[in-house]
Amino acid sequence: MHNINFIRENPTEFDNYMKQRGEHPISNKILELDKVKRETQTVLQSLLADRNSISKNIGKLKSENKDASSEMNKVDEIKNKINNLKELETIKDEELKTILSRLPNIADKTVPIGSNEADNTKYREWGEKPKFDFNPKTHFELGENLGLMNFETASKLSGSRFVLLKNQLSKLERAIANFMLDKHTNENGYIEYNLPFLVKDSALFGTGQLPKFGEDLFTAGEDHWLIPTAEVPLTNMVREEILNQNQLPMRVTSYTPCFRSEAGAAGKDTRGMLRQHQFTKVELVSIVEPQHSQDELERMLESAESILQDLNIHYRIMTLCTGDMGFSASKTYDIEVWLPGENTYREISSCSNCNDFQARRMNTRYKLENKNIFVHTLNGSGLAVGRTLIAILENYQMKDGNIKIPEVLKKYFNNSDTLI
């Protein structure tokens, strides 16, 4: 949510920022609504002040046993006006909120300007592509050949975009999640949470999925939605809170399933388990003081990277351009992992600084010298577990179709060298 004061003072600049994010100029409309609302409010408030003072007077007259009927008539006259103005103010205020709640965050100055993923820029890369003396297979060829990855049965249960992992692959998924959580809690300074997977509208509004992107989500009953990411419950833990400075920075993590309708992705990545309606992810969230959020983004990125480095898998980091960033982000790094079977890089993590955008929606502040200041929020995958499993299969595959166990995961596999 945007600071209306910023728009009042910098309407042209604001429109330019919105244009970078693919929005039409809107500051005129916003300022017009804002103006009418404030003018209405001013008149309304002076009438309310009149009413209050007359009422107070009535109380005084009555306590002195004097006649108050002429004062009471006065208030009666004002009443109608008050009701009309209040109605008008509510309408204008709601229109304003509707517009503001659907506008994306302003991009940080260091973000490249562009319209789609072709304009993203490479930030850095790590490791090297592995060399094979055979044609590396895709993860789904490997998984299906091993008889441990099954799309048909999953489809029988739940339809398309679901997968079923069996035996050693199911165990691998569990090992990856444990490894990530152990790393983030023991070495990277995050506190682990076990969270609800169903949330209310207000939580999704806070992180920015609602009201605009409801079609990307699954609903559960009348009042709940399935979380598309643990970012939602993790970040909204501090919704409507005024934190103490000594509670910051707050670094939290959770391993949860994520549910996405993939409404706009029909026909995209239909083979394999790259894009599923349900997947698991270890999420990282930081709540920090404003002046620290840029450093925190780098720190979070490094925490996510540390997983792939320990797994010794090649990746590159892209800085997303203004047109490719998510709604709430002011700056986003994507970690793209190398997948030899697909001969391409694929996103495995997305780390974003949302600065005060979500904090304004959630009304989350912290106390600094008797002032209340909006916190900054950050979120990042650390990492997507399913895609990490894919990356391990494709990067650690052997000619016979078996999979080597990465060194750091061996302890979860009785020190076995290979999956089978």
Add this chain to the structure above:
RNA sequence: GGAGAGAUGGCUGAGCGGUUGAAAGCACCGGUCUUGAAAACCGGCAACGGGGCAACUCGUUCGUGAGUUCGAAUCUCACUCUCUCCGCCA
């Protein structure tokens, strides 16, 4: 699912129709004292919004939404949530 109790500021907790934006305590901030710290003492301290260059001033807010009233934290209704007991259950 049945029965009851409750929701007030960052926290605890008084208030149950008219200087109550709200006692008191804790926390926090400033000061005195101290070599320093603690303790003690003194002072300050809700949020959000409107108007004003400013001093300041006005409005809204006591779970949420409606209603009664000249006037609501206080009365009425609906909803949400929390707690206790019983039943059921992983």
